[in-house]
Amino acid sequence: MRTKPNLPNLTEAQADDNLRLHADAESQLDVLKAGADQRISKIKEELKIASAPLRETIIAIKARLFNWLWSHHGDFDKPRSKSMLFGVVGFRRVPSDKIIVRDEELAFASLRQLGLDDCIRVKLEVNKEVLAAKGVEIVKQVQGLTCPDNDDEPWFRTGYDLEKSK
Numbered sequence: 001m002r003t004k005p006n007l008p009n010l011t012e013a014q015a016d017d018n019l020r021l022h023a024d025a026e027s028q029l030d031v032l033k034a035g036a037d038q039r040i041s042k043i044k045e046e047l048k049i050a051s052a053p054l055r056e057t058i059i060a061i062k063a064r065l066f067n068w069l070w071s072h073h074g075d076f077d078k079p080r081s082k083s084m085l086f087g088v089v090g091f092r093r094v095p096s097d098k099i100i101v102r103d104e105e106l107a108f109a110s111l112r113q114l115g116l117d118d119c120i121r122v123k124l125e126v127n128k129e130v131l132a133a134k135g136v137e138i139v140k141q142v143q144g145l146t147c148p149d150n151d152d153e154p155w156f157r158t159g160y161d162l163e164k165s166k
Contacts, residue, residue: 065089 081090101107111119139147
């Protein structure tokens with residue numbers, strides 16, 4: 001039996017009472033979080049209203065800069081960018097910078113259909129389900145992984161958790 005040191009062994013009634021205490025504490029925590037979320041939402045709304053003029057100014061400035069860039073497009077044939085006093089301007093020449101992926105799943109399907117599998121990056125990750133099926137002894141041989149020796153890990157859910165998950 002696995003127990004933490006210096007903790008009393010509870011009776012079933014005491015364990016049930018601790019489940020109640022835990023659920024009450026979780027409920028109170030959720031009330032606090034909800035209050036914080038409301039304050040954060042209010043602050044975000046205030047920020048949106050207060051920052052609207054600045055966002056409009058930024059949009060107007062970008063439009064003027066892009067207009068200037070397009071009117072000086074010929075100046076950027078050899079040097080692709082120009083350092084100025086307050087920043088750098090230029091035109092993208094690398095084709096990958098111009099590609100915008102709007103629907104990744106549709107793009108994947110289309111790339112596969114066209115035989116362009118080399119254009120798809122594959123994320124490597126450990127398949128824990130397959131590894132677990134191989135057994136604890138194999139897992140212990142793999143560096144960078146840990147696995148508890150016992151099969152049983154304690155857990156609990158309170159009535160409050162069950163209500164929240166509905």
